Amino acid sequence: MSAVTETTAAGNSERARGTSGWAYALPALLLLLIFFVVPVVGLLLRSVLEPEPGLGNYATLFGSSTYLRIFLNTFMVSAVVTALSVVIGFPVAWMLAIMPSRWASVVFAILLLSMWTNLLARTYAWMVLLQRTGVINKTLMNLGLIDQPLALVNNLVGVTIGMTYIMLPFVILPLRGVIKAIDPAILQAASLCGATRWQCLTRVLIPLALPGVAAGALMVFVMSLGYFVTPALLGGTANMMLAEMIAQFVQSLVNWGMGGAAAFVLLVVTLCIYGIQLRLFGAGRLGQGA
Amino acid sequence: MTTPFLQIRNIRKAYGDVTAVNDVTLDIAQGEFMTFLGPSGSGKSTTLYILAGLQNPTSGDILLDGRTLLDTPPHKRNIGMVFQRYTLFPHLSVGENIAFPLRVRRKPKAEVDAAVRRALKLVRLEGFEDRMPAKMSGGQQQRVALARALAYDPPVLLMDEPLSALDKKLREEIQYEIRRIHQETGVTILYVTHDQEEALRLSDRIAVFSKGVIDQVGTGTELYANPATRFVAEFIGDSDFLKGRIEATDGKSADIRIGEHLILPAVSVHGSARPGNEAAVMLRPERLTLSSTPVSTAGSLAATVKDVTFLGNNTHVLTETATQEVLSVRLPFGHEAAGSLRPGQPVWVSWDSSSAHAFCT
Amino acid sequence: MLLDFDRLGAWKWVLVTITALVSLFLLLPIVFIAALSFGNSQWLIFPPPGWTLRWYRDLFADPRWLEAAWTSARIAIAVTVLSVVLGLFASLALTRGNFRGREVLRAFFVTPMILPVVVLAVALYAFFLKIGLNGTFLGFILAHLVLALPFSVISISNALEGFDKSIEDAAILCGASPWEARFRVTLPAISHGLFAAAIFSFLVSWDEVVVAIFMASPTLQTLPVKIWTTLRQDLTPVIAAASTLLVLFTIALMLLAALVRKGMKK
Numbered sequence: 001m002s003a004v005t006e007t008t009a010a011g012n013s014e015r016a017r018g019t020s021g022w023a024y025a026l027p028a029l030l031l032l033l034i035f036f037v038v039p040v041v042g043l044l045l046r047s048v049l050e051p052e053p054g055l056g057n058y059a060t061l062f063g064s065s066t067y068l069r070i071f072l073n074t075f076m077v078s079a080v081v082t083a084l085s086v087v088i089g090f091p092v093a094w095m096l097a098i099m100p101s102r103w104a105s106v107v108f109a110i111l112l113l114s115m116w117t118n119l120l121a122r123t124y125a126w127m128v129l130l131q132r133t134g135v136i137n138k139t140l141m142n143l144g145l146i147d148q149p150l151a152l153v154n155n156l157v158g159v160t161i162g163m164t165y166i167m168l169p170f171v172i173l174p175l176r177g178v179i180k181a182i183d184p185a186i187l188q189a190a191s192l193c194g195a196t197r198w199q200c201l202t203r204v205l206i207p208l209a210l211p212g213v214a215a216g217a218l219m220v221f222v223m224s225l226g227y228f229v230t231p232a233l234l235g236g237t238a239n240m241m242l243a244e245m246i247a248q249f250v251q252s253l254v255n256w257g258m259g260g261a262a263a264f265v266l267l268v269v270t271l272c273i274y275g276i277q278l279r280l281f282g283a284g285r286l287g288q289g290a
Numbered sequence: 291m292t293t294p295f296l297q298i299r300n301i302r303k304a305y306g307d308v309t310a311v312n313d314v315t316l317d318i319a320q321g322e323f324m325t326f327l328g329p330s331g332s333g334k335s336t337t338l339y340i341l342a343g344l345q346n347p348t349s350g351d352i353l354l355d356g357r358t359l360l361d362t363p364p365h366k367r368n369i370g371m372v373f374q375r376y377t378l379f380p381h382l383s384v385g386e387n388i389a390f391p392l393r394v395r396r397k398p399k400a401e402v403d404a405a406v407r408r409a410l411k412l413v414r415l416e417g418f419e420d421r422m423p424a425k426m427s428g429g430q431q432q433r434v435a436l437a438r439a440l441a442y443d444p445p446v447l448l449m450d451e452p453l454s455a456l457d458k459k460l461r462e463e464i465q466y467e468i469r470r471i472h473q474e475t476g477v478t479i480l481y482v483t484h485d486q487e488e489a490l491r492l493s494d495r496i497a498v499f500s501k502g503v504i505d506q507v508g509t510g511t512e513l514y515a516n517p518a519t520r521f522v523a524e525f526i527g528d529s530d531f532l533k534g535r536i537e538a539t540d541g542k543s544a545d546i547r548i549g550e551h552l553i554l555p556a557v558s559v560h561g562s563a564r565p566g567n568e569a570a571v572m573l574r575p576e577r578l579t580l581s582s583t584p585v586s587t588a589g590s591l592a593a594t595v596k597d598v599t600f601l602g603n604n605t606h607v608l609t610e611t612a613t614q615e616v617l618s619v620r621l622p623f624g625h626e627a628a629g630s631l632r633p634g635q636p637v638w639v640s641w642d643s644s645s646a647h648a649f650c651t
Numbered sequence: 652m653l654l655d656f657d658r659l660g661a662w663k664w665v666l667v668t669i670t671a672l673v674s675l676f677l678l679l680p681i682v683f684i685a686a687l688s689f690g691n692s693q694w695l696i697f698p699p700p701g702w703t704l705r706w707y708r709d710l711f712a713d714p715r716w717l718e719a720a721w722t723s724a725r726i727a728i729a730v731t732v733l734s735v736v737l738g739l740f741a742s743l744a745l746t747r748g749n750f751r752g753r754e755v756l757r758a759f760f761v762t763p764m765i766l767p768v769v770v771l772a773v774a775l776y777a778f779f780l781k782i783g784l785n786g787t788f789l790g791f792i793l794a795h796l797v798l799a800l801p802f803s804v805i806s807i808s809n810a811l812e813g814f815d816k817s818i819e820d821a822a823i824l825c826g827a828s829p830w831e832a833r834f835r836v837t838l839p840a841i842s843h844g845l846f847a848a849a850i851f852s853f854l855v856s857w858d859e860v861v862v863a864i865f866m867a868s869p870t871l872q873t874l875p876v877k878i879w880t881t882l883r884q885d886l887t888p889v890i891a892a893a894s895t896l897l898v899l900f901t902i903a904l905m906l907l908a909a910l911v912r913k914g915m916k917k
Contacts (some may be wrong), residue, residue, distance in 0.1 A: 036771070038778065097654070110677050113681065120879060124882060125680030125683060165680070187652050228766075247864075270766060
């Protein structure tokens with residue numbers, strides 16, 4: 001960390017702040033201004049202007065139990081997905097950091113393959129696997145664990161499984177980096193100080209990995225809040241989530257005011273969580289999603 | 291006869307085909323300051339890690355008070371260790387770091403607090419309890435690591451090149467601290483270093499490691515005055531070597547021929563000494579003197595001055611003998627010959643034959 | 652100890668088992684889809700009663716699938732080229748420029764990546780309806796470009812920051828013009844960053860669903876949109892065939908990336 005700060009500081013002091021060089025950014029800047037800022041601001045404006053000026057849309061959004069249930073669903077599913085991803089992802093990230101490189105590269109390749117495979121292909125796979133006559137239900141019934149097929153799809157269980165599948169790599173990859181950066185000698189020292197394995201884990205390794213856990217968890221949570229495809233396909237119409245609701249307002253109901261208002265709520269929550277992340281860990285980690 | 295406090299018995303450690311430690315045996319007395327000295331890769335750190343339980347020996351045994359340590363996992367060995375790298379827990383304050391070993395032993399709070407205070411006092415860092423490790427200098431961090439390793443009164447303290455990351459001045463300062471702490475606590479210390487000066491300054495005894503074996507164990511004076519192998523002679527102090535051949539020997543000392551005319555009588559000899567064998571004769575540069583006429587027929591050699599360097603408390607003179615062997619000579623400041631030496635000047639190099647040692651291969 | 656794989660003791664096997672299970676969990680759906688795409692069961696029964704290539708025949712017999720794939724490819728390639736070029740210039744400004752607000756600009760360029768895509772999709776949909784770009788090729792490119800640009804900027808900026816500018820200065824002192832130095836020295840040195848930017852940009856566009864669902868028209872739809880609309884009707888094995896081909900395409904891209912990385916190390 002300190003080396004990074006030093007080089008940046010040195011780089012900054014060398015050149016005085018002026019105006020040169022900014023023109024190179026102009027094409028990208030114009031693109032984003034016209035096709036990103038203008039549309040988003042336009043949408044948000046419509047939330048307070050349509051059908052009539054005022055905060056009526058927001059009052060409806062927060063006053064109706066239907067919409068509140070959707071918010072609640074979204075937060076609940078996101079929280080469960082985040083918790084599952086962290087709990088399942090931690091041991092994998094840990095092993096990935098210390099395994100013999102031959103094995104680690106196999107796990108790594110699987111992670112990348114899963115991450116890079118088309119989102120719809122992956123979601124389709126889960127739709128097939130989780131259906132009433134799907135492999136999972138049939139296996140469980142053959143094993144005698146259940147008599148009736150479980151309802152695993154068209155409900156929040158399906159959404160949670162599908163989303164956890166998609167989010168796992170986003171926890172594992174950054175967390176692996178954080179664990180790899182921990183000096184093994186610190187764990188050796190803890191052991192010699194008399195700490196059992198369990199004490200080493202709970203008192204040293206987990207606390208030291210916590211920044212990575214928190215960064216990964218926040219990222220997964222915020223991505224889950226706005227996720228559209230997987231909830232729409234695995235959740236069914238009865239268990240709508242926030243992103244789907246926004247799409248419905250616009251596509252089916254052609255209610256731009258409500259759509260804009262719901263989008264604004266999602267936007268504000270997202271930015272708040274990223275704000276927390278920036279506060280906690282600085283800007284360095286934002287780029288890790290790439 | 292009483293059992294030695296800590297016994298290292300025939301320890302061997304192999305990684306595949308590479309043998310890192312080969313049959314190391316050593317007894318250490320209670321309260322002793324023992325240093326493992328050697329270059330990197332000589333097996334000294336591996337031996338220390340085996341003592342700590344952080345590595346398992348391929349064969350051999352470690353006994354503490356007559357009982358084997360090998361079936362005790364590291365966290366139950368009750369051994370303290372300070373590492374080469376700073377291993378303070380970065381998420382805990384100085385006080386919490388020192389309290390850690392006592393907390394995991396579930397000691398009552400009053401006892402923990404008292405031990406932390408005592409340990410901080412020992413390393414002279416009172417008032418630093420709440421400081422975070424990242425906000426401290428390297429020297430301070432290693433002192434905290436020392437306090438943490440001593441907080442639970444371990445019978446043995448292991449130190450693996452703890453000062454190698456520090457600059458020279460700071461290193462010397464902390465060396466004295468370590469000596470003081472050793473005297474105050476009476477803890478048995480095993481100290482690994484590659485720095486001979488550090489070893490000489492700190493230790494009661496030094497074990498010199500080379501290529502996985504211990505070449506010699508002894509006090510600094512013993513190692514310097516009577517090196518058992520050429521490696522020890524080269525590693526501790528400066529040394530000059532002359533090629534020679536054994537004329538006659540009784541196994542302990544030998545008459546050695548150097549060049550055509552010179553025979554050194556009764557040089558103490560190490561290794562397989564048989565008449566006719568080649569031998570390397572070791573001389574200490576500071577035991578050599580220069581003069582314009584030979585001092586004695588048994589201990590003088592004609593040479594030419596190659597280079598003269600003034601180094602403050604001594605003058606370093608590089609000479610070359612008629613057989614193209616290089617001898618470096620250290621003359622103390624004020625030596626009568628030092629001022630007038632010029633390169634190219636013929637001189638006689640003389641020595642006291644009791645200071646010479648011969649090594650056969 | 653906990654960070655030394657060989658000294659984990661009994662924990663090692665518990666942790667390795669968890670890792671193996673998670674790896675299977677990540678891999679299995681992909682393998683199942685590939686297996687089912689060759690099964691002859693319309694209802695995707697596993698294990699399939701028999702094997703067939705029928706779904707692949709159906710896939711290639713339907714010109715709408717091929718058309719959608721072709722549309723996706725054209726859009727993705729256009730996005731890739733524009734994203735790398737725009738990203739390169741933006742990165743030069745971010746790493747070499749000295750102007751007020753540079754850090755703000757850097758954060759701004761990354762924003763489209765962290766915002767929920769659905770917000771951008773709805774916003775662009777509204778905007779494009781107004782200015783008549785909805786359902787057009789250009790509209791697709793612009794929308795995907797907004798999404799791809801952050802990846803490009805991050806990859807290229809990272810590469811530029813890792814490149815010592817004094818090497819470029821040395822080239823200029825050797826007599827090269829500033830632009831010649833950039834082309835002959837800097838660009839080759841950051842080519843891994845440019846390549847990463849290209850791969851990411853391509854994949855962002857190629858796999859993008861949400862914006863595309865809103866933007867698509869009956870006459871212009873991308874491959875993900877075609878899969879989406881088919882999925883909404885039923886779970887036909889044709890999608891399994893299409894998915895399998897997409898997975899193969901992904902593997903090919905990964906291998907290409909690995910090869911290029913290896914080649915660059917030499």
